[in-house]
Amino acid sequence: MSASKVLNNRKSSYPLSGDKQEIISLWQDIFQDSNEFIDLFFSRVYKPGNALVIKKDDRIISSLQMIPYEIKTTSGIIPAAYICGVCTLPSERRKGIMKTLMAEAVEEMHQRGYLISTLIPAEPWLFDFYKKFGYAHPINHEIDTIHSSDKQLPDTEFETTTSADYTFVECTTGKHFSYFDRKQRERRCALLHNAFDFETIVRDLTYDGGNAWVALKKNIPVGIAFAKPELKDKIIIKEIFCDSAPIKESLIHYILNLYNARTAEVHLPLNTGKNKNRKNQPYGLACILDKQITDLPDLYMTLMLE
Numbered sequence: 001m002s003a004s005k006v007l008n009n010r011k012s013s014y015p016l017s018g019d020k021q022e023i024i025s026l027w028q029d030i031f032q033d034s035n036e037f038i039d040l041f042f043s044r045v046y047k048p049g050n051a052l053v054i055k056k057d058d059r060i061i062s063s064l065q066m067i068p069y070e071i072k073t074t075s076g077i078i079p080a081a082y083i084c085g086v087c088t089l090p091s092e093r094r095k096g097i098m099k100t101l102m103a104e105a106v107e108e109m110h111q112r113g114y115l116i117s118t119l120i121p122a123e124p125w126l127f128d129f130y131k132k133f134g135y136a137h138p139i140n141h142e143i144d145t146i147h148s149s150d151k152q153l154p155d156t157e158f159e160t161t162t163s164a165d166y167t168f169v170e171c172t173t174g175k176h177f178s179y180f181d182r183k184q185r186e187r188r189c190a191l192l193h194n195a196f197d198f199e200t201i202v203r204d205l206t207y208d209g210g211n212a213w214v215a216l217k218k219n220i221p222v223g224i225a226f227a228k229p230e231l232k233d234k235i236i237i238k239e240i241f242c243d244s245a246p247i248k249e250s251l252i253h254y255i256l257n258l259y260n261a262r263t264a265e266v267h268l269p270l271n272t273g274k275n276k277n278r279k280n281q282p283y284g285l286a287c288i289l290d291k292q293i294t295d296l297p298d299l300y301m302t303l304m305l306e
Contacts, residue, residue: 010104012052012054012101012104013052013053013055014052015051015053015060016048017048019053019060020042022059022060027085027087030088031122036207037305040207044200045200051063054097054100054101056092061089062088062101063101064086064102065083066083067081067082067083068080068081069191069193071115071118071190071192071299072192073189073296074188074189074297079114079115080191081112081114081117082118082119083102083105083118084119084306086098086101086102102133103133106289109289110289115292115293118284118286118301119284120283120301127285130285134287134289135285135287136287137288138284138285139282139285140283142268142270142279142280143266143267143279145263145264145265146256147264166223167215167216168213168254169213171202171213171224173198173202174195176212176214176221177198179214179241180198181195181198183241184241188297190301191299191300193303197303201305205226205227205228210226210236211228212225212226213258215250215251215254222242223242223243223248223251225241227259227264229259233261233262235255235264235265236264237255237265237266237267238302239267239302240252269298269300270298270300271298283301
């Protein structure tokens with residue numbers, strides 16, 4: 001079936017090859033993202049076959065992206081899709097267009113064999129909106145606030161080990177992905193990033209003035225953190241993996257000093273250290289597309305291109 005035709009008598013369709021710039025313009029108008037992010041997303045992530053649009057008088061009035069991923073669960077690795085870039089022209093809102101597009105996207109993902117779909121609501125009120133389409137499983141994370149004056153990180157995630165000297169380097173994507181991949185697969189239930197995603201994530205961080213930083217011991221990676229500045233004296237660590245608590249402490253304080261920041265907001269999976277001082281924060285939602293998936297224990301999703 002031609003992409004220009006409606007899919008199975010639906011109102012949505014795949015975009016044509018000449019529709020890319022129109023989708024970009026709609027995205028920029030709605031989300032106000034930087035030119036660097038737009039160039040990154042539409043050169044490395046966007047594919048016409050993973051997008052749906054609704055047109056009116058040959059003009060795109062609504063669109064979204066369905067990005068393929070894999071999710072590690074307790075029963076194995078399963079195919080999934082991440083919904084992003086959900087937008088509608090302001091003049092066409094409150095006409096049921098977004099409801100139609102989302103409902104048809106869920107149907108499309110189910111037909112493609114994805115077992116789970118995830119998304120990150122752009123506004124708090126959208127959590128209830130997306131629940132109407134089956135996005136009822138919460139994806140939360142914990143936030144640990146670390147201050148530059150802290151001498152010891154309050155963490156029980158690791159057994160205490162003897163502290164040692166570490167060196168810290170800027171992440172080289174090809175060289176350090178294997179460590180990242182091994183650590184992400186140690187998690188019980190998490191969305192996985194491949195090597196191509198990894199490079200895209202690092203590029204996105206650098207556009208925001210951040211980077212991924214690696215802790216080395218005898219030239220072997222023992223920790224990695226993905227950080228970007230948010231305010232003048234605050235940084236966000238969107239993800240961190242370390243082999244021990246002392247490494248984690250050293251890496252966070254290295255990043256604080258590097259950015260001359262007073263505070264680090266560290267995003268972590270739920271209950272990693274069972275620390276009561278951490279704040280549990282809603283992050284995203286998951287929709288189970290196949291009945292064979294009966295349990296998503298603390299599904300974790302991070303480093304998404306939001």
